[in-house]
Amino acid sequence: MVFSSEQFLFLFLPLFLLAYYMTPVAKRSWTIVAGSYLFYAWWRVDFLFLLIGTTAWTYYFGLKIQEHDGSKRAKIFCAIGVAGCLAVLGVFKYLNFFIDSFAALAGTTPDQLGVHWRLILPIGISFYVFQSISYLVDIYRKDAPATRSFIDFAAFIALFPQLIAGPILRYKDLAGQISHRVHSVNMFVDGVSRFTVGLAKKVLLADAVAPIADASFALSDPTFAEAFLGMLAYSLQLYFDFSGYSDMAIGLGMMMGFRFIENFNRPYISRSITEFWRRWHISLSVWLRDYLYIPLGGNRKGVRRTYFNLITVMLLGGLWHGASWTFVIWGAWHGCWLAIERATRWSYTSHKYWISLPVTFLLVMIGWVVFRAETVGSAFTIYCGLVGLNGFALRADYLVGLTQDSFIFLLLSLAIVALEGRIVTFFNPGSSEPQVTPGGQMVLSASASYRQIANSVLLSALMVLTVAKLAEQSFSPFLYFQF
Template sequence: MVFSSESFLFLFLPVFLLVYYATPERLKSYAILAGSYVFYAWWRVDFLGLLFLTTAFAYVIGQKVSKHRGTSRGRAYLIIGVVGCLGVLGIFKYLNFFIDSFAALAGTDAAGLGIHWRLILPIGISFYVFQALSYLIDVHRGDATADAPFIDFAAFIALFPQLIAGPILRYKDLEDQFRERTHSVEMFSDGFARFIIGLAKKVILADAVAPLADLAFATENPGMALAWAGAAAYMLQLYFDFSGYSDMAIGLGKMMGFNFLENFRFPYISRSITEFWRRWHISLSNWLRDYLYISLGGNRKGPTRTYFNLMTVMVLGGLWHGANWTFVLWGFWHGGLLATERFAGWDRNAKNHWFALPLTLVLVLIGWVMFRAAYVGEAFEIYSGMIGMNGIFGDPTVWHAMTRESLVLTALAVLVCFAEPRIWAAMENARNGTASIGTDGTAVATSTLQAVQTIAVLLIGTATILKLAEQSFSPFLYFQF
C-alpha cells in the first residue's frame, strides 16, 4: 500500500484514524501496531513474520544488553544483536547480488551454478533493520533505556508512516513520546497540511518529471540535450518523490501526536557536497555518522584515517541503497568528493564563492546518473551523451514522446525546488504566529498568513486528488531500497 493510492487515502487512513482516536490512551500502541501490521501485510502477509521476528529479536537482545551494560557479556550480546540484524539484511538484500557477482567471475550465471531460485527483497527491510540496530547500540551506550513494554517497541519498529521508506527513526528520540504525547486539533491540522504538501510533491511534481528521466535512460545513445535533460529530470524526480514521502510520513506522525525529525532541508541549495549531506536524507546521514563514522574513529585519528573513514562510510551507504555495483560506485563518488573537500578545506570555504552552488549541483547530478542506472554500462551511455559523443539532439523522433504538460510541470518543479525555502519560511511564520513583512514594508497579519496557507493547502489538495484520479499507479522510488 502506498500513500498516494486510493486504498490508503480513502480506506485505510480514515479507518485507522477513527480507531486510533477512539482507542484509550493506554492502548494506543496496540492500535498503532495493529494498523501498521495491516498496512505492511497489504503488500505481502508472509513477510510480516520477518518483521515481527526481527522486532522480537532486537527487543530480547536489548534487554540483555541493558542488563549487562558495561561488561564483556553486555558487549557479547550487542555483537549477537548486530550480527543477527545485519544477517537478516545481508541474506535478503545481498545474497542474490553475491551469487550473481560470483557467477559473473566464473563466466556463467546463477542457473549455471545450479541455483534456480531468487530471494524476494522484503519492502522496508533496510529501514526497520537500521532502526533495530540503532536501538541496540543506543542501549549499549546508555542513550536509550530498555524498560519499555514490548508493545511500545514493536509499535516503534512498525510505525507505518515511516515503515516503508523512512525517515529512519531512533527509539531514543521517540521513547518519551510513546510514554506520553500531545494530541490536538492544531497538531492534527499541521500534520494534515504537511501530508497534503508531500502528496502534491509526489503526484504533481515527481510523477510529472519522471517521463523525461525514463525517456533519457531508455534511449540508446542519447544526444547531449536529452542526456542532460533526463539526468536533471531524475534529479528533480528523486528529490520530490523521496522528500514528498518524508513530508507525508512527518505529517502522518503529527496526526498521531508524534514529532519526527526532519529528513530534508532544501538540499539543492547546498554549496558543497559536505553541506549537501547535511541536507539530504538527514536521518540516514546522521545514522551513518553516529553509528559508523564515529565508530571507525571519525576524524580523531589523523587526516589519512579521516579520508578513509569518509570513503568507507559513503561506499557502505551506497551499498545500503541496493545490491548493485552502481550504488557502490555512487558511494565511491560521494566518498571521494567528501574526502577531497575535507583535504582542500572546501567544506568550510565553499560558501565564499559564487560558483559553489552550480558546481555542487553538477557534481550531485553526475552521481545521480549512476544511482539511477540499472547497470554501470547504462550510466556511461548517459555520460557519453552528456559530453556530446552522440551529437546535440540525437534522434529527433525521441522528443515526440514528451507532452507539453510534462515539460511545463518540469519547469514548475525547478521553480518550486528553489522557491521552497521561502515557502517553508512563510508557513513557519504562520504556524508560530509571527508577522511577516510585505514587499512594501508593511506587516502582514498572522491571521492572514494562516488563512492563505489554509486556502493554498485546500487548493493543492484538490488539484492533487484530481491528478491522482487520472494517472496510473506509481510507487515511491525508495520502496526498492
C-alpha cells in the same frame, strides 16, 4: 499500499485514525501495532513474520544487554543482536548480488551454477533493520534504557508512517513520545497540511517529470541535450518523490501525536558535497555518522584514516541503498568528494555562491546518473551523451510520447527548488509572532492572517488537484521503496 493510493487515502487512513482516537490513550500502542501490521501485510503477509521476528529478536537482546550492563556479556549480547539484524539484511538484500557477482567472475550464470531461485527484497527492510541496530547499540552505550514493553517497542519498529522509507528513527529520540505524547487539534491540522504538501510533491511534481527521465535513460545513444534533460529530470523526480514521502510520514506522525525528525533541508542549494549530506536524507546521514563513521575512528586517528573512514562509510551507504555495483560507485563518488573537500579545506562560505552552488548541483546530478541506471553500462551511456559523443540537439524520436506538460512541470520543479525557502516562509503563519492585546489576548497580525488564509486556500487547492490527478494516473510507487 502506498500513501498516494486511493485505498490508503480513502479507506485505510480514515479507518485507522478513527480506531486510533477511539482507543484509550494507554492502549494506543496496540492500535498502532495492529494498524501497522495490516499496512505491511497489505503488500505480503509472509514477510510480516520477518518484521515480527526481527522485532522480537531485537527486543530480547535489548533486555539482555540491559541485564548485563557494564559486563563483557553486555558486549557479547550486543554483538549477537546486531549480527542477527545484519544477517537478515544481508541474506534478503545482498545474497542475490553476491551470487550474481560470483557467477560473473566465474564467467557463467547463476542458472548454470544450479541456482534457479531469487530472493524477494522485503520492502522497508533497510529502514527497520537500521532502527533495530541503533536501538541495541544505544542500550549498550547507555544512551537509552531498554524498554520493558514489547508492544511499545513493536509500535516503534512497525510505525507505519515511516516503516517503508523512513525517516530512520531512533528509539531514544521517540521513547518519551511512545509512552506519552500530546494530541491537539492544531497539531492534527498541521499534520494534514504537511501530508498534503508531501502528496502534492509526489503526484504533481515527481510523477510529472518522471517521463522525461525514463525516456532519456531508455535511449541507447542519448545526445547531450537528451542526457542532460534526463539527468536533471531524475534529480528533481527523486527529490520531490523522497522528500514528499518524508513530508507525508512526518504529517501522519503529527496526526498521531508524534514529532519525527526532519529528513530534508533544501539539499539542492548546497554549496559543497559536505553541506549536501547535512541537508539530504538527514536521518541516514546522522545514522551513518553515529554508528559507522565515529566507531571507525572518525577524524580522530589521523588524516589518512579520516579519508579512509569517509570513503568507507559512503561506500557502505551506497550499498545500503541497493545490492548493485551502481550504488557502490555512487557511494564512492560521494565519498571521494567528501575526502577531497576535507583535504583541500574547502569551505563553501569562502567561495562565491554563483560558483559553488551550480558546481555542487552538477556533481550531485552526475552521481544520480549511476544511482538511477540499472547497470554500470547504462550509466556510461548517459555519461557519453553528456560529453556530446552522440550529438547535442534534441531529436524528434525522443520527444515522441513526451507531453508539453512534462517540460512545464520540469521548469516549475526547478523554480520551486530555487524558491523553496521563500515559499515555506510565506505560507507558514506560525513564523510570525502573535500580538498581545492589553487584555492579554493574543491575535495574529494582519500579514500573518493573510498568510493563514493563503495557506488554507493553497492547501485546499493542492488537495483537489492532487486527488484529481490521482484519479486519472496509473499506480506509481515511491522510488525509495526499492531500497
